[in-house]
Every structure is written in C-alpha cells, then in structure tokens.
Amino acid sequence: MSIKDHPNIVKYPDWCPIPRLFIRPYLGGHPIQHSDFPLPRHVLPLAHDMLHALRHLHKHQIVHANIKPANIFLLLLLPASPSHSNPKAPPQPIFKQTDFALTAEDDSILPRLRSDNCHLAPEVVRGGNKMNYPSKTVEQLYPPKTDVWALGIVVLEMFLRRSPAEWKHPKGDYVKAVEMKRRQARNSGMAGTLRTVVDGMLEPVQRGRMTAGRLVEVLPARRDI
Numbered sequence: 001m002s003i004k005d006h007p008n009i010v011k012y013p014d015w016c017p018i019p020r021l022f023i024r025p026y027l028g029g030h031p032i033q034h035s036d037f038p039l040p041r042h043v044l045p046l047a048h049d050m051l052h053a054l055r056h057l058h059k060h061q062i063v064h065a066n067i068k069p070a071n072i073f074l075l076l077l078l079p080a081s082p083s084h085s086n087p088k089a090p091p092q093p094i095f096k097q098t099d100f101a102l103t104a105e106d107d108s109i110l111p112r113l114r115s116d117n118c119h120l121a122p123e124v125v126r127g128g129n130k131m132n133y134p135s136k137t138v139e140q141l142y143p144p145k146t147d148v149w150a151l152g153i154v155v156l157e158m159f160l161r162r163s164p165a166e167w168k169h170p171k172g173d174y175v176k177a178v179e180m181k182r183r184q185a186r187n188s189g190m191a192g193t194l195r196t197v198v199d200g201m202l203e204p205v206q207r208g209r210m211t212a213g214r215l216v217e218v219l220p221a222r223r224d225i
Contacts, residue, residue, distance in 0.1 A: 008053035010073065010098040032069045032095070037158045042093050044194050046072075047155050048219050049095035051197075054151065054212035057097075058144040064097065065142045067150035068119045069157065071099040092224045118164035121149035122175050122204050145209045152201025153178070159185050159194075175204045193219060 005011060032046070050072060057064060064071075076091035124146055153164050160181060169177035182202060186195060196218055200210035210218075 006053060006056045008049045008094075008096050009056065010096050030074060032072050032074050032154075032158065034069065034157050034161045034163060037161065040159065040189075043155060043159045044197075044219075045093055045222055045224070046095050046158060047151070047194065047197050048222055050097060050151050050154070051212050051215050051219065053097040054144075054147050055216050058147070058212055063142045063144055064147050066099065066117075067097075067147050067154060068117070069154055071097065072154065073098050118167075119150040119153045121146040121206065123206050125174055143206070145206050145211065148201050148209055148212055148215070152198055155194075155198055155201070156181055156185060159190055159198075160188070178202060178204075 037043075050067075054064070054067075073096045075094045075096065077094050124141065156178075157164055162181075164178075164181075167177045167181050169180060182198065185198070190198065197215055200215050200218065203209040
C-alpha cells in the first residue's frame with residue numbers, strides 16, 4: 001500500500017512484514033474522544049480535515065475501512081500568523097487520519113473485520129452475518145462511501161459527546177437509532193454547514209450518500225490555520 005503525502009494523513013515511512021509493524025513519526029497528540037473533545041466549535045474543523053483526508057485516499061483508490069475516534073489524532077498547533085490584536089491566540093486543532101492496519105490492496109483484511117464496530121455503514125451491517133468472507137473483495141464489502149458514513153458517526157459522536165455504542169432505538173433498529181441522534185443534534189443547536197455535511201454523510205442508502213469529494217465542496221475553507 002502506498003499513500004501519497006497529505007497534511008491530514010499520518011505518514012508511515014516504513015513497515016516490517018514479520019511481524020507486521022508500521023513505523024510512523026511521533027505525533028505529540030492523542031486520539032480524539034467524545035468525553036474530552038475540545039469544544040463544539042471544533043467539530044466542523046474535524047469534519048473538514050477528515051473529509052479532505054478521505055477525498056485524498058479515495059482519489060487513490062484506498063478505502064480506510066476502520067474510521068473511528070481511536071484512529072483520528074488531534075494535534076493542537078499555534079497559528080502560523082497570530083493576530084497582532086491577539087498575540088496569545090489559542091492553539092488550533094489539526095486532525096490526522098492514522099492506523100491503516102485494515103487498509104490493504106489485497107483481501108487479507110476481511111477475516112479480521114469486527115461485526116460489533118459501531119461505525120459500520122448500514123449496508124455493511126445488513127450483510128455482516130451472511131457474508132462468506134473468502135468470496136468477498138475489499139471493494140465489494142467496503143466501497144468508499146462506507147468511510148463517509150463512519151466519519152459521519154464520528155462527527156455526530158463528538159457533537160453529542162456520547163458513544164454510538166450507547167445509541168439505542170426501542171425496536172433495536174440501527175438506522176433509526178442514528179436518525180434519532182441526528183434529530184437530537186439538530187435540537188441541540190447543530191445547524192448550517194455542519195448539519196448539511198452530517199446529513200450528507202449519514203444518508204442510509206449508499207446510492208444517495210454524498211462522496212467525500214462532494215462534501216469537501218460544501219465545506220468552507222478553514223481560516224483558523
């Protein structure tokens with residue numbers, strides 16, 4: 001696997017096949033968690049950075065297949081040009097995608113997929129118990145839009161500060177549980193661009209779900225970095 005350099009993707013300069021060891025630079029940050037996510041206003045920068053990362057990966061025919069908070073690093077960096085009127089400008093969050101252990105150019109990842117992953121797209125959940133993994137390819141099981149759904153769950157999780165493992169629906173319907181949380185987010189003040197982006201990412205029908213590239217076009221440029 002070869003991933004072109006991108007500011008929102010952790011670079012892995014080398015790896016060892018036995019044991020399978022990936023080498024990456026020290027980041028100095030930490031994985032995001034809903035319990036201590038910086039501020040609600042940082043949710044849109046999270047969506048911005050990760051959608052740019054996904055657009056880059058998908059452009060190069062790479063699907064991450066394991067988007068979740070533990071695989072997104074948060075780094076707080078000082079602005080490159082702090083305002084003269086505010087020389088003590090606070091550090092700004094930069095988000096980077098990491099952990100490509102499930103990303104492969106062959107189908108070796110399939111036996112290691114976990115059915116209890118709360119960030120799986122509906123089309124993956126529906127087929128999870130019926131799939132004969134040796135007969136499935138990465139492309140069949142994880143098309144790019146499955147990454148988009150997973151990121152939508154992460155963004156909603158950070159906004160609500162509640163793990164999707166706790167999202168419940170009276171009838172046990174996964175998609176309806178997500179829709180309930182989308183309504184809760186709207187009632188809690190999610191509006192404007194972030195609401196549009198989350199709605200585009202969490203369309204249950206894969207065909208109607210927006211691509212990472214299209215969602216990047218919806219997002220305004222970050223002006224805080």
